[in-house]
């Protein structure tokens with residue numbers, strides 16, 4: 001049954017037979033959604049096609065949505081009502097279902113990846129595809145790849161990445177699990193020597209994985225060579241029971257992501273063959289000689305982490321844009337508060353405070369989408385160079401991917417929660433899609449390197465750059481601006497009018513000034529703490545870490561914005577976009593720059609780069625830009641191109657029919673399966689029913 005969107009005639013007569021009072025203040029949300037699209041000044045479909053690399057890719061997504069909707073394992077109707085066990089089994093069924101479709105229908109890998117993100121049901125196969133296979137690809141010899149990859153691709157084995165232990169996650173060199181080479185048997189003995197060395201967290205290890213990439217400290221002839229990667233079987237393929245010497249299980253419920261069976265693992269002197277060590281870079285010969293990785297790739301064993309951090313950057317824009325889509329569409333159809341009773345209530349999106357939150361968030365989502373593409377391009381060009389034995393870009397790639405992983409996940413996680421809060425009470429419903437989105441995203445700030453720790457890796461690179469500047473060495477790459485800043489230490493902001501703040505040149509100059517100042521400040525603090533000796537470790541490093549993290553964040557914020565400008569200008573100059581969408585993207589770029597600079601308002605003034613008046617102009621310009629973008633708000637969400645099936649949100653649906661969707665969703669609650677409810681017999685009837693009470 002559908003409820004009337006507006007009070008019907010009978011209701012109006014009931015409350016006021018003379019019809020003097022009108023209840024029709026609430027407009028129809030479906031009409032509001034349609035009206036929003038008429039306001040747009042650009043073709044949202046053209047921008048959507050550009051963002052998805054062509055109309056044919058968008059059409060393919062539509063076909064894949066239909067395919068998914070026809071399969072029981074990808075049905076989302078009851079997704080928000082699942083128990084942990086149902087979520088675990090369902091997540092696996094969805095991943096296996098996609099895999100079977102790919103094989104049976106001969107769909108491409110690209111189709112599979114698209115289906116995964118459309119169905120979005122994280123489960124026990126995430127780490128198999130996300131880290132187990134990439135580690136074998138990145139660190140295995142051709143023979144090892146030939147041995148393991150076909151089994152992985154046919155799902156005849158399922159793997160995960162077992163690095164973190166109960167006692168250590170960040171400090172990889174401190175891992176306690178050991179792999180000791182036994183020259184007599186030409187095997188490694190892998191062992192967990194303490195409670196703290198129990199592996200803890202690997203996704204899919206609890207109940208799904210048959211194999212792990214084990215990160216363990218390699219010992220050869222009594223010498224400790226630090227963490228290396230080994231392929232270790234943990235479960236019998238016929239019975240799925242743990243092998244001898246293996247103790248393994250699920251770690252229990254988490255804040256989110258509960259379809260994934262993160263696990264614990266303890267090993268008791270388990271023997272594995274010598275070729276279980278991944279030996280593309282470091283090797284142990286039969287007779288027990290250790291051959292180290294090439295000098296410019298000392299951290300070869302950490303390579304998968306660089307790859308996964310790049311993918312996390314790629315996905316951040318995707319997650320934030322989903323949240324922004326839901327919140328913006330809902331704010332456009334939600335009406336609240338009329339100046340006078342009976343008059344039309346305002347669309348929530350027309351409240352200034354809501355606009356000033358949602359539209360800057362929209363600009364951040366677009367910036368991250370573009371950053372994600374550039375990050376993957378950077379990673380792929382490193383991968384090609386690596387195949388030729390060239391690791392020269394690795395330090396820059398590691399510094400950027402670490403810092404971008406931290407900044408992009410900080411922005412996305414905070415942004416998803418901010419978007420949820422703009423939806424009022426209905427944002428608290430799982431049916432809105434936002435709580436699950438947040439709970440299944442926020443761990444990105446922690447996994448694959450806690451964000452503070454990741455900023456500190458970027459800071460390590462920055463401090464070396466700062467020292468190079470001091471000694472007059474020329475800089476290249478992302479830190480090049482530090483040399484320019486050193487040549488003009490007293491540069492001042494040249495903004496004279498609010499609209500000056502839109503210019504990329506003013507924005508970049510200001511962001512570079514902040515990053516250079518904070519880098520110089522961190523370098524000075526570090527030098528003071530180290531008694532004048534520059535160093536990137538130890539107590540001096542620790543006591544400087546607040547300044548170091550601020551510097552790294554500012555450096556990455558500059559990089560993110562510069563990338564946004566360059567991508568939009570390139571698309572426009574290469575005529576990949578017509579004037580309408582290009583103009584709107586430029587407004588988003590301008591807003592992103594202004595919003596990023598407002599985050600740094602204190603830093604802009606602290607060292608005298610900008611005056612209080614210039615910062616006031618900046619604030620004013622944000623308002624102007626937000627108002628200019630307001631008519632395009634909903635069209636900009638359409639350009640992200642999310643089908644309703646993917647968002648699975650009562651509030652984010654394209655047609656705006658939010659109230660009906662909320663009610664329909666409530667009706668599928670298991671609590672509503674019977675009219676009296678599950679507590680009637682055991683609890684309520686003995687209290688409330690007079691006959692039952694008399695029997696007490």
Ligand SMILES: CCCCCCCCCCCCCCCCCC(=O)SCCNC(=O)CCNC(=O)[C@H](O)C(C)(C)COP(=O)(O)OP(=O)(O)OC[C@H]1O[C@@H](n2cnc3c(N)ncnc32)[C@H](O)[C@@H]1OP(=O)(O)O
Nearest residue numbers: 095098116126129130169170171172299302398447448449
């Ligand atoms: C069909 C569909 C079905 C489903 C489909 C599924 C699809 C995919 C899904 C994807 C899911 C992915 C989920 C990911 C889950 C996360 C899993 C984890 O958390 S796993 C666990 C993740 N855990 C973590 O992330 C742990 C975080 N901790 C660490 O990474 C390290 O301990 C550390 C970096 C903090 C320090 O390391 P330490 O050894 O103490 O090093 P120092 O600081 O002393 O620096 C020495 C030198 O090394 C340099 N360098 C450093 N790293 C790298 C690198 N990677 N590279 C290159 N260089 C590097 C550094 O710059 C320095 O150079 P220099 O200045 O001397 O020239």
Ligand SMILES: Cc1cc2nc3c(=O)[nH]c(=O)nc-3n(C[C@H](O)[C@H](O)[C@H](O)COP(=O)(O)OP(=O)(O)OC[C@H]3O[C@@H](n4cnc5c(N)ncnc54)[C@H](O)[C@@H]3O)c2cc1C
Nearest residue numbers: 161162163164168169170201202203443447448449450452
């Ligand atoms: C959902 C989820 C899934 C995961 N999946 C996997 C997986 O599949 N495989 C796997 O191996 N691991 C996995 N992990 C583990 C994850 O990689 C670690 O939790 C992460 O690297 C952080 O390490 P930690 O837990 O030891 O945090 P800690 O290092 O204990 O961090 C605690 C605090 O100390 C601070 N800190 C620590 N060291 C430093 C330092 N040197 N300088 C400054 N501050 C510091 C941190 O910033 C943080 O605030 C997963 C984690 C989660 C939450």
